[in-house]
Amino acid sequence: MSSGLTLAASLARGQLIGTFIGLILYGVTCLQAFFYFQTYVDDRRGLKLTVALLLALETVHAALTMRLMDDYLIVHYADETVLESATWFSSATYIIGFSIDFMVYLYFTWRIGSFTENICIVVLMSSIATSRTAISILACVLSVKSTSWMSFLEHMKPLIITGNVLFVVGDMLCASAMAYYLNKRRSGMYRTDLLINRLLIFAMGTGALTLLVDIVALILVSPIIIRQNHFRTQQLCSRR
Structure with a gap:
C-alpha cells in the first residue's frame, strides 16, 4: 500500500465512521422532530421555532459532512497535502456542530x-x-x-x-x-x-x-x- 493510501486510511477512516454514525443519528433526529410537531401542536411558537432551527442546522451539518468526505476521499483521493490539513468545509462542519x-x-x-x-x-x-x-x-x-x-x-x-x-x-x-x-x-x-x-x-x-x-x-x-x-x-x- 502506498504512503498516500496509508495516510488516507489513517486520517479519514475515523471521520468516515463518524459520518456514518452522524447520519444515522440525523435520521433519528428527523423522526423525533416529526413526532414533536405531530404531538405537541399547542407548544409555544418559540419552542417550535427552536426545534425547526435545530433540525435545519442538523440538515446542513449532515450535508457538510458528506461533502467533506467527498472532498477528502474522492476529489483529493490520497492527496497527502489535503488529508493532512483542515479545510473551510471541515471548519464550517465543526462550527455548525458546536452551534447545535x-x-x-x-x-x-x-x-x-x-x-x-x-x-x-x-x-x-x-x-x-x-x-x-x-x-x-x-x-x-x-x-x-x-x-x-x-x-x-x-x-x-x-x-x-x-x-x-x-x-x-x-x-x-x-x-x-x-x-x-x-x-x-x-x-x-x-x-x-x-x-x-x-x-x-x-x-x-x-x-x-x-x-x-x-x-x-x-x-x-x-x-x-x-x-x-x-x-x-x-x-x-x-x-x-
Whole structure:
C-alpha cells in the first residue's frame, strides 16, 4: 500500500465512521422532530421555532459532512497535502456542530433555571456554554490557518485541552444540577415520585453518555499532543 493510501486510511477512516454514525443519528433526529410537531401542536411558537432551527442546522451539518468526505476521499483521493490539513468545509462542519451543542445546552440551562429559580447556576452554566463554544469556534478558524493538523495540535494544545475540559465540566454540571433539583422535588406521593424517577433515569442516562463521550475525546486528544511534543523533542535532540 502506498504512503498516500496509508495516510488516507489513517486520517479519514475515523471521520468516515463518524459520518456514518452522524447520519444515522440525523435520521433519528428527523423522526423525533416529526413526532414533536405531530404531538405537541399547542407548544409555544418559540419552542417550535427552536426545534425547526435545530433540525435545519442538523440538515446542513449532515450535508457538510458528506461533502467533506467527498472532498477528502474522492476529489483529493490520497492527496497527502489535503488529508493532512483542515479545510473551510471541515471548519464550517465543526462550527455548525458546536452551534447545535450551544443551543441544546442553553435549552437545558433554561429548563434548569425555570424549575430551580437559581440565578447563580444559570449564570454559571451560561458562562461555561459560551466559553467552550467560543473556544471551539476559535480553534476551528485557527485550524484552517495552520499548515497541517499536527502543526495545529502542536501550537494550539492549551486551547484544545481547555475546550475539552470545559465540555467535561459543563456536561457534568448540567447532569448533576438536573439530578439534584429533580430529587429535591420528591413529594412522597407514589405517582409523583415515579415520574421523578423516570426523569432522573433519563437525565442521568443522557448526561452520563454525553459526559463519557467528552472524557473519551479528552483522553484521545491528550496522547496525540504528548506524542507530538515527544517527537519534536527527539528531533531537536538529534539535531544537536
